[in-house]
């Protein structure tokens with residue numbers, strides 16, 4: 148029997164400060180308290196995230212947010228078993244805030260640290276909490292034989308990944324983007340269409356009023372025969388179309404904006420879904436997972452629902468509240484990492500802005 152574990156988890160890889168306290172009792176994980184402080188309004192002014200600005204904001208909100216979450220959880224530092232933290236990938240100055248904060252906490256409370264890769268957090272947000280409304284207070288850990296191998300599509304502002312998960316913490320990246328991440332493409336096209344930051348959700352809203360068949364944009368690498376992605380060509384195709392419209396007359400672009408958004412969105416979604424369908428045939432997963440910021444996209448959710456039900460594989464989509472960055476997902480992954488012995492100490496932990504492979508723990 149697994150003893151009760153109480154874990155504090157911290158996420159500061161980009162522009163949200165996430166803090167959570169989770170408790171595992173046997174096969175059950177409970178969120179005792181959690182909070183996310185978003186910096187979206189601050190980054191609107193610059194139309195994107197300036198890493199040093201993000202880092203300063205993490206520093207400002209960290210202590211009050213930690214006090215709030217710990218007090219809501221009814222947990223004192225000394226009650227914790229371990230502290231999990233996102234060590235990468237992400238913006239180096241932002242990651243460093245979280246890592247330095249947990250260094251101090253681990254030293255003061257004499258607790259082990261659990262390094263978590265941001266993307267495995269996204270994987271666990273769907274694996275454990277998939278298809279729940281909102282953040283579930285309690286989740287049951289599924290039987291391994293019901294979920295592995297799992298196939299995950301992680302789509303965010305920084306990443307586009309197809310991942311095979313053979314067992315807890317055992318990941319194999321099957322495909323990734325050669326250039327822009329899909330969320331980045333949404334954000335860049337949104338900016339071309341004059342939409343405010345963060346562009347993805349704005350573009351998606353505008354697309355609802357447009358005809359997705361009006362423009363035929365490329366489905367990059369859809370026929371490449373592998374599971375790799377590329378989105379910069381699609382973004383450039385939209386750019387050239389916008390330039391042509393601007394040359395016509397000043398009103399042409401205004402009239403076409405919603406159609407451009409809808410046509411771009413369809414091309415991006417069809418590319419993701421085409422590769423996902425090929426990956427299902429290759430992996431033959433017990434369950435499919437969709438997570439990351441772009442998993443909030445309605446058209447993508449619907450299209451993946453369709454393709455997985457055609458192939459008779461269940462699909463778990465991260466709840467909307469856990470699609471964006473948060474510390475609940477870092478806590479979920481952290482509990483498995485802790486149980487597998489992935490711990491380190493305050494002098495040894497380090498933030499890694501880039502690393503390509505998810506950590507693999509031999510147990």
Ligand code: KG4
Nearest residue numbers: 303304305330347348440441443444471472
């Ligand atoms: O996971 P996330 O919060 O941060 C990263 O780790 O990158 O993802 C943010 C990304 C942004 O690019 C944002 O525009 C995109 O997710 N996004 C969306 C939607 N909601 C958020 N993209 C398309 N449609 C949406 N509804």
Ligand code: ZN
Nearest residue numbers: 303440471472
């Ligand atoms: Zn993320």
